[in-house]
Amino acid sequence: MIADRGMGEPISLGAALAAGKKVPPDVTDLLAEDHETVLGWFDWYEAADNRTLKKRITQKICTALRAHMAAEEEIFYPEASRTSRDEELVQRALQEHRAAQGLIDRLEKARSVDAEHADLMRELRAEIEAHIDEEENQLFPEVLQSEMDRYAVGAAVAARRVDRMLELVAPRSTKAKSEQNVREYPVMQISKDVARHYFIMGLKNAHATAKNGRKMVELQIDRLERYPRLKEKLESHLREKDEQLERIERILEKQGEKPSAIKDAAMTLMANLSSATNAATGDEVLKNSFATLGLAKAEAAAFETLILFGQAAGADDALQPLQKCLSEERAMAAFIEDNLRGTGMGFLQLESQG
Numbered sequence: 001m002i003a004d005r006g007m008g009e010p011i012s013l014g015a016a017l018a019a020g021k022k023v024p025p026d027v028t029d030l031l032a033e034d035h036e037t038v039l040g041w042f043d044w045y046e047a048a049d050n051r052t053l054k055k056r057i058t059q060k061i062c063t064a065l066r067a068h069m070a071a072e073e074e075i076f077y078p079e080a081s082r083t084s085r086d087e088e089l090v091q092r093a094l095q096e097h098r099a100a101q102g103l104i105d106r107l108e109k110a111r112s113v114d115a116e117h118a119d120l121m122r123e124l125r126a127e128i129e130a131h132i133d134e135e136e137n138q139l140f141p142e143v144l145q146s147e148m149d150r151y152a153v154g155a156a157v158a159a160r161r162v163d164r165m166l167e168l169v170a171p172r173s174t175k176a177k178s179e180q181n182v183r184e185y186p187v188m189q190i191s192k193d194v195a196r197h198y199f200i201m202g203l204k205n206a207h208a209t210a211k212n213g214r215k216m217v218e219l220q221i222d223r224l225e226r227y228p229r230l231k232e233k234l235e236s237h238l239r240e241k242d243e244q245l246e247r248i249e250r251i252l253e254k255q256g257e258k259p260s261a262i263k264d265a266a267m268t269l270m271a272n273l274s275s276a277t278n279a280a281t282g283d284e285v286l287k288n289s290f291a292t293l294g295l296a297k298a299e300a301a302a303f304e305t306l307i308l309f310g311q312a313a314g315a316d317d318a319l320q321p322l323q324k325c326l327s328e329e330r331a332m333a334a335f336i337e338d339n340l341r342g343t344g345m346g347f348l349q350l351e352s353q354g
């Protein structure tokens with residue numbers, strides 16, 4: 001467990017990173033947690049009964065291992081050899097990484113999931129298990145005895161791992177990625193025209209929803225004097241909302257389209273109505289938090305789908321701005337979630353004082 005919910009800290013590392021908070025995990029816990037996860041995925045691979053799923057699990061394992069090993073090699077191992085002074089253990093670990101990487105390369109190049117694939121996976125699993133055993137039973141105990149600041153190193157490793165993971169799954173070029181994705185799920189041929197149709201429709205909906213979100217945030221801000229942290233976050237989110245609207249408008253314009261005035265108006269009306277309803281009750285701040293959380297999650301889901309539709313429609317230059325919108329909404333949802341207890345506590349205290 002990385003953070004303690006009871007202390008009002010982020011409940012997951014993902015939430016912490018998304019919210020820009022620094023809750024450094026102990027690096028040995030973080031790495032051990034990775035080990036456990038990836039071993040679970042090997043079980044999953046073995047139990048999977050179809051090739052498509054096996055292939056996807058393989059990719060998941062390979063990506064996770066590459067990111068994990070990169071963070072270890074670039075940050076954890078150099079720190080470990082500096083502080084524990086056991087250069088030999090680290091050198092051996094590096095050699096084991098090379099061996100595992102060779103197998104990962106072969107697995108990623110494998111055309112089909114056949115007996116040879118299964119053998120390679122078994123071999124990789126054995127390599128990784130032996131390596132984990134050494135790390136957890138020899139290297140980690142040395143690190144625990146050393147003067148390493150395990151929390152500072154944990155923060156750096158967590159950040160590098162996420163970074164590397166993004167590099168690995170992000171497009172080499174957006175075009176190549178989009179073509180690769182279309183090829184990757186060829187259950188049935190996807191029509192570019194159909195994708196474009198739903199991409200445009202989704203963009204118009206997202207524009208209207210962003211307007212709704214903006215209005216909801218705007219109507220809350222003035223009444224949050226006694227919740228300064230929340231107020232500050234919502235003010236910055238208001239600016240993000242303006243930028244999101246502009247981004248969506250630019251994408252639509254590029255497609256020769258513009259936002260739907262009717263949808264925008266309908267959603268703004270909804271924001272006004274729900275804010276007025278919440279304002280009429282005593283626990284307005286809580287109801288607004290719930291509504292904002294729900295909306296941020298819904299918007300994140302919509303942006304995620306829009307990115308997919310954009311790829312299928314070949315709208316390459318729309319992907320990055322949409323990704324930015326997605327990250328902003330995820331961060332907003334993580335912030336509200338992390339602060340629910342604080343907001344609730346503040347509410348009870350203020351109410352208790354009349």
Ligand SMILES: [Fe+2]
Pocket residue numbers: 031035068072132135
């Ligand atoms: Fe490891």
Ligand SMILES: [Fe+2]
Pocket residue numbers: 069072093097131135
């Ligand atoms: Fe390792």
